[in-house]
């Protein structure tokens with residue numbers, strides 16, 4: 408299987424090349440030439456397997472330049488019970504009639520990013536051995552909070568890699584910040600930037616594609632790669648959990664093979680929901696894909712109207728990992744919906760960078776409405792939903808997941824569609840304790856760690872050790888820079904300034 412670029416249909420690279428490079432030279436994103444289709448026999452075989460065995464089968468369909476031994480090595484090192492709190496890796500919790508909470512946050516950093524970032528270092532180093540032998544891989548990450556920590560944890564002390572994470576100074580939760588600034592490892596660095604997530608993402612993209620910087624790295628036998636969801640190696644492992652979840656529900660006799668399920672995803676950069684779309688195209692019987700946004704509702708408007716307009720106020724919300732106005736992975740969806748027309752993609756995205764907006768054509772709009780539904784909710788509604796679900800079902804969800812729950816409720820009310828639903832639960836409520844607590848109690852201790860205790864008292868959920876132990880860790884990274892200085896920080900870290 409080969410991969411094309413969304414902005415150059417003629418580009419044709421192997422999986423190893425796509426994963427090592429991260430982004431295509433002309434700025435497009437790598438996409439598989441064709442999505443493999445799952446047959447009935449495939450499903451029957453997958454249903455009987457464990458998570459890691461399912462991952463191996465699915466990865467092999469996309470990574471045709473990897474050997475079976477390599478794929479097994481990657482999957483087995485990523486998905487095991489020392490890294491994930493549960494053998495199932497992705498846990499399904501039955502919330503209420505016909506709603507399944509797909510808990511993707513039982514990994515080491517308590518957010519769904521672990522599902523991909525635990526395996527990405529293995530995929531990337533295996534790929535680099537094939538196409539960039541002997542080179543040091545430099546990972547640059549822009550994070551809205553969860554990716555940064557998950558990437559640091561995945562890449563720490565991985566030989567021949569170096570990782571640098573930029574996060575918006577005021578755009579992450581206290582717990583997220585502490586998770587990153589206390590990161591251990593010899594090959595890691597973390598820096599705050601004075602700006603929001605989009606500034607961080609734009610800055611990283613600029614450094615990536617700056618020929619002078621790229622050349623400087625090359626002279627020193629280094630190369631950039633990305634751990635953001637623009638990297639195909641991030642998206643692929645996310646397809647796995649959607650397929651796996653469907654199989655799991657069939658195995659548990661919750662559904663019969665072929666039953667249609669709607670999927671609800673709290674969305675920021677459009678990676679997670681795109682993985683659900685790809686799973687559907689591969690043959691998983693998913694119905695509507697429901698895109699849930701917070702007050703940064705650029706995607707809601709886009710899916711409803713066909714016009715993407717990032718020229719609007721940026722809101723800092725209690726679901727910070729979704730505080731995004733430029734959803735990178737939407738480009739992959741549009742490429743698919745417009746029949747791989749790279750010229751159209753180039754026109755739309757040039758318009759986005761020049762005017763801040765673009766409007767898709769009627770053909771794309773039609774398909775978009777057929778596949779997707781979009782909704783949004785503000786912080787008040789998010790908190791109210793956390794409270795409601797907790798009181799009704801004794802189930803505690805985090806602020807991001809609550810946005811999805813709220814939009815799911817609205818979708819049902821609006822359409823009467825009563826197909827069963829999978830709701831992607833993207834973070835542990837402990838990760839956002841200061842925002843979750845007020846939704847369920849009036850007694851809120853000032854201290855971050857007492858807040859964890861308080862949440863535990865009320866919910867009886869186990870406090871993740873990875874969060875509790877932050878209290879005793881030393882803060883290593885305190886720097887904060889202007890966005891114009893990001894390049895200097897990168898070169899400085901690499902000893903190339």
Ligand SMILES: *Cc1c(COP(=O)(O)O)cnc(C)c1O
Nearest residue numbers: 553675676677678679728807833
């Ligand atoms: C990253 C993140 C999201 C958004 O996911 P995308 O793939 O960027 O759409 C939602 N919730 C949490 C907790 C996250 O960390």
